[in-house]
Amino acid sequence: MNLGERKKEILRAVIDRYVDTAEPVGSKAIASALPRSVSPATIRNEMAELESLGLLEQPHTSAGRIPTALGYRIYVNELMRRHRMSIEEAEDINRALTRRVAELDRLISYAGKLASRVTALPAYALSVAPPDVTAMRFDLILVDANTFIVVVMLTGDTVKNKLVHLPTVVNQETLTRLGALLNANFTGVPDAGITSALLDSTARAAGDTQGLTAVVAEFLIELLQAPPHGDAHFTGELNLFGYPEYRDVNKAQRLIEYLSDESELLRLPTPKGGDLAKITIGPENLAEELRDSSVVVARYDMGGDAQLLLGVVGPTRMDYSKVITRLEYIARGIATLLSGEQTSGLPPGATHAGIPPHTINTGQDKDDKGQRSDDSG
Amino acid sequence: MNLGERKKEILRAVIDRYVDTAEPVGSKAIASALPRSVSPATIRNEMAELESLGLLEQPHTSAGRIPTALGYRIYVNELMRRHRMSIEEAEDINRALTRRVAELDRLISYAGKLASRVTALPAYALSVAPPDVTAMRFDLILVDANTFIVVVMLTGDTVKNKLVHLPTVVNQETLTRLGALLNANFTGVPDAGITSALLDSTARAAGDTQGLTAVVAEFLIELLQAPPHGDAHFTGELNLFGYPEYRDVNKAQRLIEYLSDESELLRLPTPKGGDLAKITIGPENLAEELRDSSVVVARYDMGGDAQLLLGVVGPTRMDYSKVITRLEYIARGIATLLSGEQTSGLPPGATHAGIPPHTINTGQDKDDKGQRSDDSG
DNA sequence: CGTTAGCACTCGCACGCTTCGAGTGCTAAA
DNA sequence: TTTAGCACTCGAAGCGTGCGAGTGCTAACG
Numbered sequence: 001m002n003l004g005e006r007k008k009e010i011l012r013a014v015i016d017r018y019v020d021t022a023e024p025v026g027s028k029a030i031a032s033a034l035p036r037s038v039s040p041a042t043i044r045n046e047m048a049e050l051e052s053l054g055l056l057e058q059p060h061t062s063a064g065r066i067p068t069a070l071g072y073r074i075y076v077n078e079l080m081r082r083h084r085m086s087i088e089e090a091e092d093i094n095r096a097l098t099r100r101v102a103e104l105d106r107l108i109s110y111a112g113k114l115a116s117r118v119t120a121l122p123a124y125a126l127s128v129a130p131p132d133v134t135a136m137r138f139d140l141i142l143v144d145a146n147t148f149i150v151v152v153m154l155t156g157d158t159v160k161n162k163l164v165h166l167p168t169v170v171n172q173e174t175l176t177r178l179g180a181l182l183n184a185n186f187t188g189v190p191d192a193g194i195t196s197a198l199l200d201s202t203a204r205a206a207g208d209t210q211g212l213t214a215v216v217a218e219f220l221i222e223l224l225q226a227p228p229h230g231d232a233h234f235t236g237e238l239n240l241f242g243y244p245e246y247r248d249v250n251k252a253q254r255l256i257e258y259l260s261d262e263s264e265l266l267r268l269p270t271p272k273g274g275d276l277a278k279i280t281i282g283p284e285n286l287a288e289e290l291r292d293s294s295v296v297v298a299r300y301d302m303g304g305d306a307q308l309l310l311g312v313v314g315p316t317r318m319d320y321s322k323v324i325t326r327l328e329y330i331a332r333g334i335a336t337l338l339s340g341e342q343t344s345g346l347p348p349g350a351t352h353a354g355i356p357p358h359t360i361n362t363g364q365d366k367d368d369k370g371q372r373s374d375d376s377g
Numbered sequence: 378m379n380l381g382e383r384k385k386e387i388l389r390a391v392i393d394r395y396v397d398t399a400e401p402v403g404s405k406a407i408a409s410a411l412p413r414s415v416s417p418a419t420i421r422n423e424m425a426e427l428e429s430l431g432l433l434e435q436p437h438t439s440a441g442r443i444p445t446a447l448g449y450r451i452y453v454n455e456l457m458r459r460h461r462m463s464i465e466e467a468e469d470i471n472r473a474l475t476r477r478v479a480e481l482d483r484l485i486s487y488a489g490k491l492a493s494r495v496t497a498l499p500a501y502a503l504s505v506a507p508p509d510v511t512a513m514r515f516d517l518i519l520v521d522a523n524t525f526i527v528v529v530m531l532t533g534d535t536v537k538n539k540l541v542h543l544p545t546v547v548n549q550e551t552l553t554r555l556g557a558l559l560n561a562n563f564t565g566v567p568d569a570g571i572t573s574a575l576l577d578s579t580a581r582a583a584g585d586t587q588g589l590t591a592v593v594a595e596f597l598i599e600l601l602q603a604p605p606h607g608d609a610h611f612t613g614e615l616n617l618f619g620y621p622e623y624r625d626v627n628k629a630q631r632l633i634e635y636l637s638d639e640s641e642l643l644r645l646p647t648p649k650g651g652d653l654a655k656i657t658i659g660p661e662n663l664a665e666e667l668r669d670s671s672v673v674v675a676r677y678d679m680g681g682d683a684q685l686l687l688g689v690v691g692p693t694r695m696d697y698s699k700v701i702t703r704l705e706y707i708a709r710g711i712a713t714l715l716s717g718e719q720t721s722g723l724p725p726g727a728t729h730a731g732i733p734p735h736t737i738n739t740g741q742d743k744d745d746k747g748q749r750s751d752d753s754g
Numbered sequence: 755c756g757t758t759a760g761c762a763c764t765c766g767c768a769c770g771c772t773t774c775g776a777g778t779g780c781t782a783a784a
Numbered sequence: 785t786t787t788a789g790c791a792c793t794c795g796a797a798g799c800g801t802g803c804g805a806g807t808g809c810t811a812a813c814g
Contacts, residue, residue: 062764439793
């Protein structure tokens with residue numbers, strides 16, 4: 001899209017103002033907002049052209065203009081000024097992050113909450129685990145005659161346990177033997193590798209006639225499959241009601257219901273390749289339910305194939321620049337926390353001063369001509 | 378409150394209808410709804426008296442009547458017909474319950490979801506654990522030179538674990554000794570019993586110079602304190618928007634925000650003494666935020682001091698009878714699942730046929746004259 | 755030829771008025 | 785004590801009007 005310089009300024013001004021007020025903006029307002037002094041009439045002519053290019057539209061004759069999805073696209077790809085967080089804000093986030101160092105699950109969900117808070121939008125957080133989670137070691141702990149605990153350590157420093165009550169009596173010997181066999185046969189084995197043949201042979205070798213092997217295997221399979229590809233958390237739904245575009249409660253409700261389904265979250269747009277973030281505007285969304293909302297997602301790679309995805313959903317009229325900056329900042333902070341020391345104190349990469357300027361990547365899948373911009377001012 | 382028979386019928390009729398329609402009900406509607414045939418004028422006279430008794434009110438002069446909080450109170454205590462669930466409904470709930478047998482946390486939270494679904498109201502579920510959770514056994518598992526897993530089994534068949542990375546090297550010997558000492562010194566000890574003197578002596582005896590004892594103790598304290606008195610789950614917020622009394626989004630939002638705070642959930646009204654359920658109507662609520670909503674909560678004792686609380690929050694105009702029946706049914710089902718077999722299949726006490734008629738206890742703390750009724754008609 | 759002033763026109767919105775009807779209280783008769 | 789009749793109240797819905805923000809078009813200007 002090659003627009004004249006003035007058209008760009010006008011489009012940007014219209015969007016900036018519309019993002020602020022949620023009301024159609026007229027020629028007069030733009031005229032007084034532009035640095036160069038032009039008359040409203042000139043603006044009107046330009047706006048008429050921007051409209052015929054499909055970047056602006058009028059809700060009705062006699063109203064001002066509002067941006068179309070395409071208009072936002074151009075804005076995001078070419079026009080948007082990179083938002084810089086204030087030091088206070090960065091410190092606020094840092095403080096929120098340092099306070100919480102807990103298990104992965106909680107940290108991820110907390111990231112979502114934090115994102116929601118700082119963007120004033122509903123947010124979600126996904127940790128996309130490497131698809132090849134496997135067990136690393138097994139321990140079976142005899143508690144009493146018919147109770148034992150299975151402790152399974154998985155790749156990624158995750159430990160899970162389960163208390164098993166049996167209708168029959170177990171002895172330490174069987175348990176020890178089974179433990180050794182599990183460690184020998186089941187570590188490093190993916191979901192699909194757990195065949196009934198393997199189960200049978202293990203059970204026989206362990207002298208297990210009580211189905212212990214099956215119980216453990218079932219638990220293991222549950223662990224390997226359970227979060228299909230990671231944890232999904234969605235929070236901050238209520239923020240939606242703060243925006244006039246969701247004044248219609250049913251509309252908001254439909255959206256929230258859609259997003260409350262974990263499996264849908266996993267299907268949301270994801271930044272691919274070298275992109276750190278992805279903005280999907282209104283009708284660019286594949287899901288019907290998102291067609292008049294936008295999704296902004298930041299990705300952070302946590303070593304291996306593990307990724308952290310942190311996203312928000314909101315009206316197409318959102319402050320993409322602020323949102324994306326904040327999401328990236330949090331994702332980076334969380335990821336560094338995870339990969340770095342377990343001790344508290346924010347890792348250097350996540351301090352305000354330490355953030356390097358970085359690419360805004362706002363890939364759009366269909367008819368994405370690969371525009372990218374590194375607008376640093 | 379001693380009302381004439383006809384006044385009771387009228388009050389009941391007004392409430393039944395208002396619960397249905399959410400609109401002021403007039404004399405004519407009542408006249409045609411009552412079994413005995415009376416003219417609207419008579420009803421009007423009676424309604425005027427009910428109004429002067431403070432049981433009904435008029436939103437404005439020329440509208441019909443709506444019940445006051447006191448009116449609901451009388452209704453709930455004396456007039457309400459006990460709702461009987463249909464077999465289909467009971468089976469629906471049974472089915473939902475049998476499908477889910479998981480860890481306590483999840484089961485409780487699932488109970489909330491289910492309650493919310495069957496009542497079409499926001500719901501919460503609390504498992505109020507006996508205040509005396511303690512550790513029952515410890516196991517320390519050496520993973521590699523500077524990593525080990527702590528497995529703690531708590532009262533109530535809960536098992537928790539934590540992976541500990543150390544900056545230094547541990548050996549199996551230290552770990553074994555520490556494990557034995559933990560089992561000797563820390564089992565059955567409540568939160569407050571974990572003194573630094575105990576820590577010191579244990580560490581010394583174990584030959585622990587690396588602070589392992591402290592790490593484990595910290596984890597233990599976290600476990601013993603963490604859920605101040607159990608887990609709280611709140612779900613189904615969105616249901617609120619289905620009711621005209623929460624058409625004002627801000628009002629709904631305030632309520633939801635209030636209830637999203639776990640610590641507030643713990644402070645909600647609780648059935649005490651012999652009561653199985655408690656209904657708190659509008660201004661009877663202590664919390665300002667609940668003053669124009671009602672809370673219905675069912676309790677189920679799960680052996681020991683452990684309780685399951687299952688509640689919903691909604692407009693004062695709610696179908697108390699249906700709601701209370703359903704909550705009790707679910708609470709009973711869940712509690713039986715928990716205390717009963719781990720295997721699936723609903724315990725006998727929770728089948729439809731098996732539910733004995735039981736007391737409706739709708740205690741009201743202030744000026745509760747102890748009315749109770751076992752209206753089984 | 756781009757820019758701008760002027761002007762007629764459009765159209766949503768807020769305001770005030772009217773009508774309608776459900777429901778009431780009161781009175782007087784059954 | 786109940787009921788028919790009646791005047792009255794008052795919110796909700798419908799309708800016309802005026803207002804104002806904003807537009808597109810035309811014609812003049814540099």
